[in-house]
Amino acid sequence: MAYEQYGAKATRFGFGEGLVELGEHDERIVVLGGDITGSVMTNLFKDRFPDRFFSMGIAEQNATTVAAGLALSGKIPFFASYGAFCALRNADQLRISVCYNEANVKIGGGHSGISVGPDGATHQVLEDMAFLRALPHMTLVVPCDYLEAKKATIAIGRMEGPAYIRFGREPVPSFTREDTPFRLGKAETFREGNDVAIIATGCMVWESLVAAEELAKEGIQARVVNVHTIKPIDTEAIAAAARECGAIVTAEEHQIMGGMGSAVAQVVVKNTPVPMEFVGVTDTFGGSGNPNELMKAFGLTSNDIYNSVKKVLARRAGEWNQVQAMTEVGFEGQHPAGYPKPGTVFPIEELIENDRKAAENAVA
Amino acid sequence: MPFTNERRTPEQLAEIATEIRRDIIRSLVEAKSGHSGGPLGSADIFAVLYMGGVMNHDPAHPHMPGRDRFILSAGHMCPVLYATLANAGFFPKSELLTLRKFGSRLQGHPGRDMMLPGIESSTGSLGQGLSIAVGMALSDKLLDHNGARVYSLTGDGELEEGSIWEAVMAAAHYKLDNFCMIVDNNDCQIDGRVTDVMNIYPLKEKFESFNFHVIMVDGHNHGALLAAFDEFKTVTGKPTCIIAKTYMGHGVSFMEDRYEWHGKPPSPEQAEEALKELAE
Ligand SMILES: Cc1ncc(C[n+]2csc(CCOP(=O)(O)OP(=O)(O)O)c2C)c(N)n1
Numbered sequence: 350m351a352y353e354q355y356g357a358k359a360t361r362f363g364f365g366e367g368l369v370e371l372g373e374h375d376e377r378i379v380v381l382g383g384d385i386t387g388s389v390m391t392n393l394f395k396d397r398f399p400d401r402f403f404s405m406g407i408a409e410q411n412a413t414t415v416a417a418g419l420a421l422s423g424k425i426p427f428f429a430s431y432g433a434f435c436a437l438r439n440a441d442q443l444r445i446s447v448c449y450n451e452a453n454v455k456i457g458g459g460h461s462g463i464s465v466g467p468d469g470a471t472h473q474v475l476e477d478m479a480f481l482r483a484l485p486h487m488t489l490v491v492p493c494d495y496l497e498a499k500k501a502t503i504a505i506g507r508m509e510g511p512a513y514i515r516f517g518r519e520p521v522p523s524f525t526r527e528d529t530p531f532r533l534g535k536a537e538t539f540r541e542g543n544d545v546a547i548i549a550t551g552c553m554v555w556e557s558l559v560a561a562e563e564l565a566k567e568g569i570q571a572r573v574v575n576v577h578t579i580k581p582i583d584t585e586a587i588a589a590a591a592r593e594c595g596a597i598v599t600a601e602e603h604q605i606m607g608g609m610g611s612a613v614a615q616v617v618v619k620n621t622p623v624p625m626e627f628v629g630v631t632d633t634f635g636g637s638g639n640p641n642e643l644m645k646a647f648g649l650t651s652n653d654i655y656n657s658v659k660k661v662l663a664r665r666a667g668e669w670n671q672v673q674a675m676t677e678v679g680f681e682g683q684h685p686a687g688y689p690k691p692g693t694v695f696p697i698e699e700l701i702e703n704d705r706k707a708a709e710n711a712v713a
Numbered sequence: 714m715p716f717t718n719e720r721r722t723p724e725q726l727a728e729i730a731t732e733i734r735r736d737i738i739r740s741l742v743e744a745k746s747g748h749s750g751g752p753l754g755s756a757d758i759f760a761v762l763y764m765g766g767v768m769n770h771d772p773a774h775p776h777m778p779g780r781d782r783f784i785l786s787a788g789h790m791c792p793v794l795y796a797t798l799a800n801a802g803f804f805p806k807s808e809l810l811t812l813r814k815f816g817s818r819l820q821g822h823p824g825r826d827m828m829l830p831g832i833e834s835s836t837g838s839l840g841q842g843l844s845i846a847v848g849m850a851l852s853d854k855l856l857d858h859n860g861a862r863v864y865s866l867t868g869d870g871e872l873e874e875g876s877i878w879e880a881v882m883a884a885a886h887y888k889l890d891n892f893c894m895i896v897d898n899n900d901c902q903i904d905g906r907v908t909d910v911m912n913i914y915p916l917k918e919k920f921e922s923f924n925f926h927v928i929m930v931d932g933h934n935h936g937a938l939l940a941a942f943d944e945f946k947t948v949t950g951k952p953t954c955i956i957a958k959t960y961m962g963h964g965v966s967f968m969e970d971r972y973e974w975h976g977k978p979p980s981p982e983q984a985e986e987a988l989k990e991l992a993e
Contacts, residue, residue, distance in 0.1 A: 384870060384903045384910055404904065406873035406911025407839055438838065467746045467813035469821035471788060471837030634826065638815030646815070703815060 352539055352558055356523040360516035360552075363498025364457050365390025368427060370499070371506040372398050378506060379419060381405050381412045383430035388518065389459035391429050413439040413447065413454070420452035425506060431465075432458030432515060436477035447511045448486045455505050460518040462602035463630065463647055464552065464640040473635035479607025481513050482580045488512040488533065489580040491601075491609070493554035494523045497577060500531040508533060517602075519640045521552040536583035542570035545658050546590035546597045550576045550609045553600035553628070559651035564658055571658060582612050588620040596661045597625045600654050602644075605629035624664040626657040642707045715802030720766040723935035729800065730760040730935070734964045735991050736796035736809055742984035744813040747821065750961035750974035751868060752793035754932070755897045758957055759797040761938040762864060769861070772802035775830040779859040782833050782849055786842025787868040787897065788822040789976070795819050798831040840874025843867055843894060847884045850892035850952075862946075866895045870902030873911045878923070884952040885924035892952040893945045897932065899961040901972035920954040932957030965990055 372378045372394055382404045386392040395402040405412040409430055416426040428435060436443070436458050447454045463473045481489045490505060490512065492498035498516050505512035530537055539554065540561050549557040554575045561571040572594055574586060591597060597617060599610035610627040617623060630647055644650055716729055733756040741747050762768055768781040785794050792812065799806045804818070811817035818829040822837025833849075836842040846865035853861040871877065884892050896916070900907045907913055920927045926948045930941045938957070945953040961975065962968025965987040968979075979987055 382904065382910075384873075386904055388903075404910050407870050407902070408873045408875055408911065410875055434838065467744065467821045469813070469837070470824055470826070471822040471835065634824075636815075636824070636827075637813045637817060637819075637821045642815050707815070 352524045354522040354524050354555070357520040358495035358523050359518055359520050360492055360495055360498035361388070361390045361459050361518060363492065363495040364429070364459070364502050364514060364516050365393040367499040367502025367506070368394045369397050371503055372401065375425065375506070377423060377425045379403065379424050379426050381416055381426055381428040383407065383409055383412055383428065383435065385430055385459075389429040389431075389457060391427070391457070409434045409439045410442050413442040413456070416454045417442070417446040417450055417452040420454045421450065425453055425455065427455045427457055427506070429457030429459055431472055431474070432461040432477050433472055433474040436474060436481055436513065440480060443511075444484060448484045451486050451510055453509055454511050456513045457502075458513060458515045461515045462517055462551070463635040463643045463649065464517055464519045464602065466519070466640040466643060467637045469637040470634040475602075475604045475630050475635065476607070477515065478579055478601070478603050478609060479611070482607075482612060484511075486511050487580060488578070489515070490533065490578050491515045491551040492577055493551055493575055494521060494525050496523060496527070497525050497529070497531060501577060504531065504533050515551065517552060522555045524555060524558070531577070534578045534581045534583060536574050536576045536578070536586035538572060538586070539575050540571065540573035542572040543593050544570045545662060546572040546574060546594040547600060547654060547658065548574045548576055548587065548590060548597055548609075548613050549600040550579060551602055553602055553649065553654070556649070556651040557600055557654055560654035560658065563651070563655050569658070569662070576609060576613070579609050579612055582616065584616050587613050587616040591617045591621040591623045595623050596665045597623060598628060598654060598657045598661055599625065600628040602649055603629055605631055624661050626661040628653050628657050639707045641710065715772065716764045716800055718764050718766055718768065718770065718801060721764065723939070726757070726760050726765050726935040729764050730757045731964070731991055733760055733793065733796045733800055735988060736799065736806065737792045738965070738979060738984050738987045738991070740792055740796065740809040740812040740819075741978035742981055743810045745978060747792055747813055747978050748789045748976050749968060749978055750901060750972070751787060751790040751897060751899065752796075753965060753968060754899050754959040754961045754963045755790060755793055755866065755957075756964065757933050757935060758866065758895060758897070758938060758959075759793050761935055761942065763797050763801045765935070765939055767939070767942040768864065770801075772830070775803060779861050781862045781864065782846070784834050784842045784846040784849070784863070784865040785823060785836055786846070786865050787839065787871050788837030788842065790866070790868070790897070791819075791823050794823070798829075803831040804829065839868070839871045840876040843877055844880040846894070847880045847889065847892060850884065850889045851887055854889055854891045855887065862891045862893065864893050864895065866897055868902070869896055869898045869900060869907050869913060870910065872896065872913045872916075881920070881923050881925065888950050889952045890949050893942070893955065894952070895955045895957055897959055898956050899959045899970075901961040901970070901975060903972070903975050905972055916956055920956070924951055925954045926951045928953065928955045930955055930957050932959035933963055
């Protein structure tokens with residue numbers, strides 16, 4: 350495998366360290382805190398440059414708009430919080446005060462996706478990308494590992510205009526290197542192949558590489574494309590993947606409605622329509638649990654990508670019977686099969702036992 | 714046996730509050746994540762509300778029409794709400810040990826989708842629960858005329874959300890005297906003291922200038938809390954805000970008044986220590 354895992358670290362550390370790096374070289378960089386500076390790592394900047402850090406309290410709408418005011422005064426403000434509260438709680442502020450003004454505001458959306466775990470649905474933001482990519486002037490970046498998060502943070506700090514970086518709380522495999530190319534707006538092919546393309550973003554890039562190795566054992570060579578910039582999206586790389594591979598699976602830790610997969614589909618149908626499958630959350634809210642068991646239950650693992658590849662290839666081959674035999678992921682707005690139906694009274698011992706096992710597996 | 718909801722002596726309520734605190738510790742240590750400080754600090758308020766004869770509720774009929782409703786605007790403080798509901802008989806106490814686990818009805822922040830009896834609304838995004846409570850009070854008073862009251866608890870850091878003041882303005886505008894908000898005034902939030910993160914004071918004057926009836930109370934004094942809720946029920950033409958002075962982590966000495974305990978659970982050793990303190 351060209352890309353090998355050499356450790357595991359949460360992408361939020363890349364954000365925090367990238368901010369400090371930016372601050373060292375540019376006095377215009379200022380940071381606004383939203384009462385969770387420790388978890389989203391803006392405390393690193395606060396400790397280093399206390400005069401350029403402003404605590405705004407728990408007031409995301411105000412912080413976003415104050416950031417716009419700072420930007421219109423020549424500063425480069427970063428505001429970070431839970432993605433749930435700094436992409437959607439402040440949606441109108443982002444739309445009008447930031448984007449319509451083309452204000453040079455940067456937002457760090459932390460604890461994104463379902464992998465934030467036990468906090469539950471309220472904190473598991475799965476709809477942010479759908480909104481953010483619809484905003485004119487917005488740049489949206491979703492790094493795949495710690496190092497890429499650092500590069501991406503520095504990159505958005507040095508570009509002009511509104512930008513949002515989406516990162517997570519839990520450690521994820523580290524596999525990109527200092528010399529791995531990173532340019533905003535340019536998708537990178539992380540694995541060559543022409544049988545099918547897996548187009549992924551964020552932590553699902555690693556899962557895609559794992560799935561591709563499994564597929565290779567069966568003689569299927571999958572191309573894996575890392576779309577770290579959702580907006581502006583790399584039309585060329587996607588159109589090439591469609592043309593050269595003839596079938597596409599997208600993978601993201603987000604709702605499949607309106608996310609990266611939708612963006613890719615838009616490019617594909619306009620250029621070279623090919624069969625596509627989408628790995629993501631299927632029109633449902635999340636729920637409490639350990640990150641690993643949630644990723645599994647909500648269909649966000651290498652295994653799910655593998656299955657979707659099999660399905661998209663069967664579709665391309667016209668093997669409709671085989672396709673129908675495979676479980677159809679619908680748009681039912683219900684918890685996935687692995688998640689108990691709401692309102693069930695649960696066998697408590699079983700829950701505790703499951704949890705214990707999950708914890709053991711996580712350690713192992 | 715669950716505790717019935719009736720007028721009780723401060724001593725009885727103190728005992729119930731201690732049991733709630735023990736259950737908070739037990740559920741958090743099992744969950745291995747979650748919020749200790751706020752829940753422990755507000756246990757006395759919850760004991761009085763649910764088991765001191767303040768609220769009109771029926772655990773056997775959680776959807777009883779015309780019931781009083783409670784909305785936890787500070788959704789992260791749900792361990793205290795869950796422990797209270799279990800002790801009041803809304804669901805078995807053993808279920809408290811499923812807090813934050815995969816598939817549990819006791820979500821990390823209250824989720825209405827899980828249909829846990831006693832949970833009237835999903836909350837967890839700060840500053841929204843209070844508006845939901847205003848909507849309910851509006852419905853009870855001006856549309857259903859059912860005499861029901863609505864209670865809602867917010868954190869003090871939560872008051873930094875602008876939407877709080879929109880809710881407050883609306884409650885006063887519609888003279889919702891069936892609406893009672895309680896501020897858990899522990900002066901702690903995640904990043905530090907409320908005064909340092911974003912100053913919210915003076916509070917009493919703020920609420921008064923928004924046309925609220927304001928009651929300042931020691932949030933750990935059960936007699937005083939009973940009296941405050943009694944007073945609320947006599948007020949007409951205005952909503953009430955009870956500003957309860959509390960200490961984060963109250964009842965567990967090593968957590969008391971320490972904002973570091975806002976969002977973490979006790980380790981097994983710390984839980985043992987805490988339960989020992991709460992036994993006396
Ligand atoms: C809209 C929103 N922003 C941020 C958060 C993250 N958050 C959860 S609790 C909390 C601090 C709340 O402080 P306070 O209301 O004083 O509660 P206490 O610390 O006393 O428990 C924050 C910022 C959130 N849940 N919702």
